Amino acid sequence: MKRSVLGLMYLIQGMRKAGVAVDQKLQSIGLRVESLDPNAIIHPALEWDILKIIAEDIEPEQDLFIGQHYVLAGYGPLLMLLMTSPTTHTALEQGIRYQSLTHLSGLLGLKKQNDQVALCYLPRDLQTPVGQLRAHSEIAGTYKFLQDIYKMIGLEMPEIRITLPVARPEDAKKLVLYQQVYGQQVSFGTQQAEFWFDEWVLNVPIPSADLMTFNVYAGKCQAELQRLEETAEQPSLIQRVQDYLELQRGLLPTMAETAQALNLPERTLRHQLQQLNSSYKQIREQLMKDRALHLMEYQEYSIEMIAELLGYSEPAAFNHAFKRWFGYSPRQYGK
Secondary structure, eight states, rough: OOEETHHHHHHHHHHHHHHHHHHHHHHHHTTOOGBBBOOEEEEEEHHHHHHHHHHHTTTHHHHHHHHHTOOOOHHHHHHHHHHHSSSSSHHHHHHHHHHHGOOOEEEEEEEETTEEEEEEEESSSSSSSHHHHHHHHHHHHHHHHHHHHHHHTTTOOHHHHHHHEEEOOOHHHHHHHHHHOOOOOEOOOOSEEEEEEGGGGGGGGOTTHHHHHHHHHHHHHHHHHHHHHTTTOOOOOHHHHHHHHHBSSOOOOHHHHHHHHHTHHHHHHHHHHHHHOOOOHHHHHHHHHHHHHHHHHHSSOOHHHHHTTTTOOSSSHHHHHHHHHHSSSSHHHHH
């Protein structure tokens, strides 16, 4: 199942702020952070290919600071669903139910023990450097998410005891880094991350609760989840190329950059697309045609602005391409 590209975008932004030279790595595969489309969805296999390129040579402790730069703003309907939930318990249940709409690649769940409850995060991969980077960034990001949403709904953050799926650092300086992020009571050596708090916290009412709004956004979240579930099948090579090109607005990656991102030699990519009676040029051009029509239908953008949004250096080049595609100029189409 595809997922929101927000997880990848937050990881990239966190890398930048943590001092990782990620822009140069992205440029090698034709991507620019500012041009990534936050509304795009991405197949996990493609996301993994991109992560392998940008995560090279990152120190493990940098993961902590990368996750601290995850933000709530991009979560739209899910954020509104959480904020209008009647209680903390309902909000946690909805967050778990719709976790596929978040930055998370691991699995969320609830765990009870005596009079304590834990929000748990089970990483999918702690064996590879890329898996560790993503897991530890997402754990730090989840803690940041909890802190931010408590501030947003106007409640005091409860005392939380945190356990992490990582060995206790032997180096005192590294231990201090973990304590700075998770508090002095952080412990280590579990199979999953666990955020423990008193069970009574589940029953705390949320000040911004609103049943009508809650139901509206529950419907929106369910519709988005269904949209993602429709993409569960393993994508064809044509779909993988199209998905990669759709990640970015404006100037699209070249064939060589796309091949590198998909971990294929350019020659192999060309040959395999030919075997499918397709080509990089055809896929790219169809995407450009679809985007051009979509922007034209808004009737709010000038021809000059549309040309710029599509990555053309000047309107004349866009006019020429549009006429070649559809047999008439953009201005004739708009009449």
